[in-house]
Every structure is written in C-alpha cells, then in structure tokens.
Amino acid sequence: MSSGLKLIAVVFAVVGVLDKTAVVNGSQFTGDYSKLSGIIIPDHAECKSRPDSGLSAITELDPGYITGAPLLGSVQTVEATLSGFTFGLPVPEGTARLMFNSFGSSLWMTPFSEYCTSENVYSKHFSSGRRKKHNVYHCDDLEYRFNYSGFPTNIINIEIPSVVEAYPSFEDEMQANLSKVGCGVPTQLSFSAREIADGTFFKAIEDYDPDSKRLLYQLDKLYHGDPVMNPLTPWERPPLKNIFCIYGVDSRTEVGYYFAPSGKPYPDNWIMTDVVYEFEGSLYTRSGNLIEGNPGAASGDETVPYNSLSYCKNWLGPKVNITRTPQSEHEGEDVQVHLDVEHHPGADIIPNMTRSPRVKYITYYEDSESLPGQRTAVWELDKANHRNIVRSPILMRELWLEMWHDIHPDKKSKFVTKGKRGPLRDEDCYWDYGKARCAWPEYCEYRYVFGDVHLGQSCRVRSSSADLLLSYV
Numbered sequence: 023m024s025s026g027l028k029l030i031a032v033v034f035a036v037v038g039v040l041d042k043t044a045v046v047n048g049s050q051f052t053g054d055y056s057k058l059s060g061i062i063i064p065d066h067a068e069c070k071s072r073p074d075s076g077l078s079a080i081t082e083l084d085p086g087y088i089t090g091a092p093l094l095g096s097v098q099t100v101e102a103t104l105s106g107f108t109f110g111l112p113v114p115e116g117t118a119r120l121m122f123n124s125f126g127s128s129l130w131m132t133p134f135s136e137y138c139t140s141e142n143v144y145s146k147h148f149s150s151g152r153r154k155k156h157n158v159y160h161c162d163d164l165e166y167r168f169n170y171s172g173f174p175t176n177i178i179n180i181e182i183p184s185v186v187e188a189y190p191s192f193e194d195e196m197q198a199n200l201s202k203v204g205c206g207v208p209t210q211l212s213f214s215a216r217e218i219a220d221g222t223f224f225k226a227i228e229d230y231d232p233d234s235k236r237l238l239y240q241l242d243k244l245y246h247g248d249p250v251m252n253p254l255t256p257w258e259r260p261p262l263k264n265i266f267c268i269y270g271v272d273s274r275t276e277v278g279y280y281f282a283p284s285g286k287p288y289p290d291n292w293i294m295t296d297v298v299y300e301f302e303g304s305l306y307t308r309s310g311n312l313i314e315g316n317p318g319a320a321s322g323d324e325t326v327p328y329n330s331l332s333y334c335k336n337w338l339g340p341k342v343n344i345t346r347t348p349q350s351e352h353e354g355e356d357v358q359v360h361l362d363v364e365h366h367p368g369a370d371i372i373p374n375m376t377r378s379p380r381v382k383y384i385t386y387y388e389d390s391e392s393l394p395g396q397r398t399a400v401w402e403l404d405k406a407n408h409r410n411i412v413r414s415p416i417l418m419r420e421l422w423l424e425m426w427h428d429i430h431p432d433k434k435s436k437f438v439t440k441g442k443r444g445p446l447r448d449e450d451c452y453w454d455y456g457k458a459r460c461a462w463p464e465y466c467e468y469r470y471v472f473g474d475v476h477l478g479q480s481c482r483v484r485s486s487s488a489d490l491l492l493s494y495v
C-alpha cells in the first residue's frame with residue numbers, strides 16, 4: 023500500500039545541500055543527483071501523510087519544489103475506493119479495495135473543486151438528521167456556472183442496481199423512485215468533483231455499498247471536520263520565497279469512470295465498465311467514443327489530470343515570462359520567449375507558441391515581480407510521466423542549473439538562462455556514429471579511461487566545461 027500510494031502523492035522539496043552534493047571542480051560537473059531530493063513525503067497509510075504535514079515540512083525549506091502534485095486531487099483515488107486499485111501489488115482488487123478504504127488517509131487525494139472552500143456552517147449533510155456544526159463546502163458562482171467543477175468531465179458515472187434485493191438496507195423511498203424509472207432498468211447517476219468531495223456521491227450509493235458509510239464518516243471527521251486544515255480545499259501559494267511547481271503534460275490521463283454493479287458480493291460488487299481519458303485536446307472513452315466536456319489546454323501526466331497539476335499556475339502573478347525550449351541539448355535555435363504575458367487570475371495561461379512534431383519541450387512560466395523578493399515558477403515537461411518525473415535526467419539537469427544559478431554570486435537574471443543547453447556531465451556526452459567522433463565537440467572529447475566498454479563511455483566532458491557553465495549565469 024505504502025509504495026503504491028506514493029505514486030499519487032508527492033510533494034518533494036530540495037534542501038540547500040548543493041555544496042555537499044554537487045561541485046564544479048574545474049573539470050567535472052559531478053553530483054549525487056539522488057541526494058537533491060532532500061525530503062520526500064510519501065503517502066504512507068495511516069501515518070503523517072496528509073498535505074498539511076507536507077506543507078509544514080516544505081515551509082521550513084526554501085526553495086520549495088513541488089513535483090506532480092495533484093493539487094486538486096487525483097481521480098484514480100475514486101477508482102480505488104470503488105473497485106480497488108492494486109498499484110501493481112499481487113493482491114486481488116477486492117482486497118486492495120478493503121485495504122484502501124480502511125485507511126483514513128486514503129481520501130486525501132479525493133478530487134475536489136477549485137471553486138469550493140471549507141466553511142463552518144450547520145449542515146445535515148453528514149449527520150443523519152442530527153444538526154451539528156460542520157465544515158462544508160461553500161462554492162462560489164463559478165462552480166455552478168461551469169459544469170464538472172472545473173474538471174474535464176464528471177468523475178463518476180455509476181449505475182445504481184436495479185435489483186431490489188441487491189442490498190438488505192435498501193429503502194422504500196428508493197424503491198418508489200426506481201419503480202418510476204421502470205422495473206429492472208438501472209439508473210445512471212453522474213458525480214462531479216464537488217459531489218465526491220462533499221459526500222454527495224458516497225451518500226447516493228450508501229444503500230448499495232457497505233464502505234460508503236465508513237468513507238462518509240472519514241470524509242466528515244478527518245477532512246471537513248478538521249479544525250486545522252481541510253485538505254480538500256485548494257492550496258494557496260505556500261509562503262516560501264521560491265516556488266517551483268513541476269509536472270508532466272501531454273500524456274493520456276484518466277479523468278472519469280463508468281461503474282456498474284458486478285453482481286458479485288462485496289468487496290467486488292462494482293465493476294468498472296469504461297474509462298474517460300483526456301488526450302490531445304479531446305475526451306474519449308476506452309471504448310473509443312468521443313465525449314463532451316471541457317478538455318483543458320493540455321492533458322495530464324498519465325496519473326493526475328492537467329487541471330489538478332496546473333492549479334499552481336494560479337500562484338503566478340498578472341505578468342508572466344514564458345520560455346519554451348527543447349528538452350534535449352540545444353544551441354538556442356528553437357527557443358521561444360514571450361515576456362510579460364498577461365495572466366488573468368483563475369484562468370489558465372497558455373502560450374501562443376509553436377511546436378515541431380516529435381520534439382519534446384519544456385515550458386517555463388516565471389514570475390519574479392508580483393511578490394517582492396519572491397519567485398514563482400511553473401515548469402511543464404512534455405510527456406514526463408508522473409511515476410518517474412523525479413528521476414527524469416532533464417528535470418535533474420534543470421534543477422541543478424537553477425540551484426547553481428541561484429547561489430552564484432555574479433548572477434544577472436532572476437532565473438537561470440534558457441538560451442542553450444550543452445552537455446554538462448560525462449553521461450551527457452555520447453558517440454556520434456554518423457560523424458565518427460564524440461557528439462558536441464565543443465563540450466565533449468574522446469578520453470579513454472581503463473574500463474570503458476564502448477565508445478560513448480569514453481566521450482567525456484572537456485575540461486573547459488566550467489567556463490561553459492558561466493554562460494548559464
């Protein structure tokens with residue numbers, strides 16, 4: 023479970039350990055990149071794993087690197103609560119479901135609406151008739167003006183069982199409604215992110231599912247009733263000097279599910295009948311049907327939808343500098359820069375920039391003006407996958423350069439320059455078979471060291487690379 027959930031979670035921060043882990047000693051650009059991840063806050067079952075604990079941890083550190091954070095939740099959580107999600111573990115889905123639903127922390131990645139926040143009001147929503155004080159969602163107009171709570175589509179479409187005996191606690195009231203629908207015809211209900219986060223969904227399937235009451239109780243007690251902070255509420259920009267919010271885009275990502283009763287006993291009583299994906303500007307189901315909705319400007323990182331990842335763009339100010347460069351090494355030929363692009367609060371900011379087919383880009387959104395002395399940056403990496411973005415060599419290179427820039431006494435710009443990217447480590451040098459020499463001769467040279475087993479290994483960074491680094495200040 024613990025290893026499984028890690029894939030949904032993770033806020034990870036980088037401490038200022040640069041001097042110890044990475045040095046430029048004249049000839050070498052060395053560094054133990056794995057140590058750059060100072061703190062990883064895994065979503066470990068019942069232990070301190072909620073976003074508030076992550077928040078407090080990263081506030082002690084500066085800068086704050088937030089990678090692939092599902093800031094508005096992950097729709098896969100919902101899949102896990104209904105049919106189990108084994109995260110690759112060798113357990114049956116039913117067992118995975120039982121495990122998932124018995125942990126209070128399971129719900130913290132529940133998708134929720136960015137237009138709703140917690141508020142103390144009297145509500146009878148959770149309290150089965152007894153009036154007591156509750157934090158419930160208060161939603162602003164936008165929630166009702168736009169469909170789907172700002173997500174691309176409804177997160178759950180579920181068929182309610184038509185067979186009356188399906189569940190013993192089946193109520194008469196529901197029988198009456200079902201008979202209106204027609205005997206044996208299942209009813210399909212759809213739920214948006216708001217309706218999942220506020221308990222409407224679990225309430226609606228309560229009579230057909232023994233886990234519902236427990237999930238409702240957890241939702242109420244641990245989340246909406248949390249006196250300190252309800253995690254199912256949009257994050258403000260964390261109060262750090264430097265925020266780097268980094269995520270992958272443009273992968274096919276699950277954004278909604280169809281469920282139906284499976285006819286099997288609990289915990290296998292639901293079966294997923296279809297999945298809705300966001301990809302390349304449209305929404306379609308696994309079975310191939312296009313569906314209507316609000317697809318975003320991009321798609322997510324395969325695990326978390328784009329709207330949830332990109333929520334941190336709200337932390338950028340009214341003017342944003344946008345730069346798009348290829349991810350691979352380049353000499354600046356395909357670098358696009360738009361300065362002071364207008365950013366309207368609450369709206370996505372999408373650059374009007376070109377893309378060559380088959381080139382993977384990294385798009386940087388940077389603001390060093392709106393908050394005096396503070397910087398906010400958002401990096402979007404094409405096709406970077408949620409599960410391995412923290413190990414991506416491109417991300418590691420960019421983080422290293424950014425930190426190297428930040429501590430450099432002669433830096434002239436607020437962020438590291440994007441003008442060119444050459445090989446910086448021996449690993450970045452490789453053999454160019456077409457030209458029969460090391461690629462990037464300006465940066466790499468052939469230098470055999472005993473033990474090398476192929477040509478590429480003997481291509482090493484030239485000793486002048488420290489001077490090359492100066493062009494990144």
Ligand SMILES: *[C@@H]1O[C@H](CO)[C@@H](O)[C@H](O)[C@H]1NC(C)=O
Pocket residue numbers: 167168169
């Ligand atoms: C919301 O959904 C309703 C019903 O499907 C539709 O009539 C309306 O145009 C939608 N509104 C927006 C803003 O998409």
Ligand SMILES: *[C@@H]1O[C@H](CO)[C@@H](O)[C@H](O)[C@H]1NC(C)=O
Pocket residue numbers: 195196198199
């Ligand atoms: C059944 O229908 C009545 C009236 O149409 C409605 O007030 C009630 O909320 C419905 N109950 C359920 C469980 O949907």
Ligand SMILES: *[C@@H]1O[C@H](CO)[C@@H](O)[C@H](O)[C@H]1NC(C)=O
Pocket residue numbers: 374
């Ligand atoms: C995008 O840029 C192109 C050329 O740079 C321009 O013709 C077009 O009007 C721009 N589109 C928008 C929506 O700004």
Ligand SMILES: *[C@@H]1O[C@H](CO)[C@@H](O)[C@H](O)[C@H]1NC(C)=O
Pocket residue numbers: 341342343361362388389390391392435
């Ligand atoms: C954009 O870049 C320019 C030039 O480097 C800089 O002067 C300006 O402050 C930047 N704008 C923002 C919003 O950071």
